[in-house]
Amino acid sequence: MEPETKIVVSKPPYRDMGLWIGIMAVVINIITVSVYMYQARIMQEQQHASAWPYLEWLPSFNEETYYIEISNNGIGPAIIRNVDLAIDDKNFSDIESLLVQLLGTSYFPHFTSTVQNRVLPAGKSIRLFQVNDAKWAAQVFGEMRKHDFSMNICYESIYGDRWTSKGVEVIAGHCQ
Numbered sequence: 001m002e003p004e005t006k007i008v009v010s011k012p013p014y015r016d017m018g019l020w021i022g023i024m025a026v027v028i029n030i031i032t033v034s035v036y037m038y039q040a041r042i043m044q045e046q047q048h049a050s051a052w053p054y055l056e057w058l059p060s061f062n063e064e065t066y067y068i069e070i071s072n073n074g075i076g077p078a079i080i081r082n083v084d085l086a087i088d089d090k091n092f093s094d095i096e097s098l099l100v101q102l103l104g105t106s107y108f109p110h111f112t113s114t115v116q117n118r119v120l121p122a123g124k125s126i127r128l129f130q131v132n133d134a135k136w137a138a139q140v141f142g143e144m145r146k147h148d149f150s151m152n153i154c155y156e157s158i159y160g161d162r163w164t165s166k167g168v169e170v171i172a173g174h175c176q
Contacts, residue, residue, distance in 0.1 A: 048159050051076030053122065055155050055165040059144065066137035066144075067130035068095075070153065070165075072120045081162075082154040082175070083116050087147045095129050102143045109133040110140075115153070 054074030060067055072078045085092045092098040094114070100106045112129040120126060128151075131137040153165040154175035164175040 048157065048161060051157050051159060052161075053078030053120070053155060053157055053163075054170060055080075055120070055153055055163070056168050056170070057128070057151060057153065057165060058167065059141075059149075061137065061141040064134040064137060065130065065132055066141045068128040068151070069125050070115060070120065070128060071125035072122050075122050076157055077122060078120045078155040079158070080115050080118050080120060080153060080155045084150075084152040084154075086150045089148070099129070099140070102147065103140065108136045110136065120155075 052074050053072050053076050055070060055072055055078050057068060057070040060069065070080075085095060085098050087098060087102060090101070092101065095112050096106060099110070099112075108131070110129060110131045110133075111127075113126055115126055115128060118126070131140050150166070152175075154162065155165065156162045162173065162175050164171045164173075
C-alpha cells in the first residue's frame with residue numbers, strides 16, 4: 001500500500017489581507033481627492049469665465065460728431081485701472097491735455113469723461129470725449145488722422161484677472 005499524500009492549503013494570515021485592504025483604501029482615497037481637486041479647478045475656471053469683461057474702444061466720426069467710445073462687450077463688469085494716452089509717442093495724463101496739444105486750445109464745444117478707476121458694466125459703454133459741433137468735429141478728426149494716436153486701457157475682472165485693450169485688440173496678462 002502506498003503512503004497517503006496530504007495536500008495542505010494554507011490561507012494567508014488575516015493581517016496580510018487587512019494590509020492589502022488598507023492599501024487599496026488609500027489608493028481609492030487618493031484617486032477620489034484628485035478627482036475632487038480637478039473638479040474644483042474646473043469650477044473656478046468656469047466662475048472666472050462667467051465674469052469675463054471685454055473692453056474695446058473705437059473712434060467714430062460722421063458729418064456732425066466725433067467721439068471715442070469705450071464699450072464692454074464681455075459678460076462681466078470691467079474695473080478700469082489705468083488709461084494711457086499718447087500722440088506720436090508723447091504720453092498724456094488725460095484726454096483734455098491731449099486735445100490741447102493736438103488743437104492748441106481747449107475752448108471748443110466738447111465734453112470729456114474720466115474713465116480711470118471706474119466700473120463699466122457688461123453691455124454698457126462710456127464716451128471718453130465727444131465733439132458735437134460739425135466744424136470742430138471735422139478739425140479734431142483731421143488732426144487725429146495726421147498723428148499717431150494710441151490709447152491703452154488696463155482693466156480687470158472682479159476676480160483680479162487683467163487685460164489691456166488697444167482698440168479692438170485685447171491682450172491678456174498683467175498691465176500697469
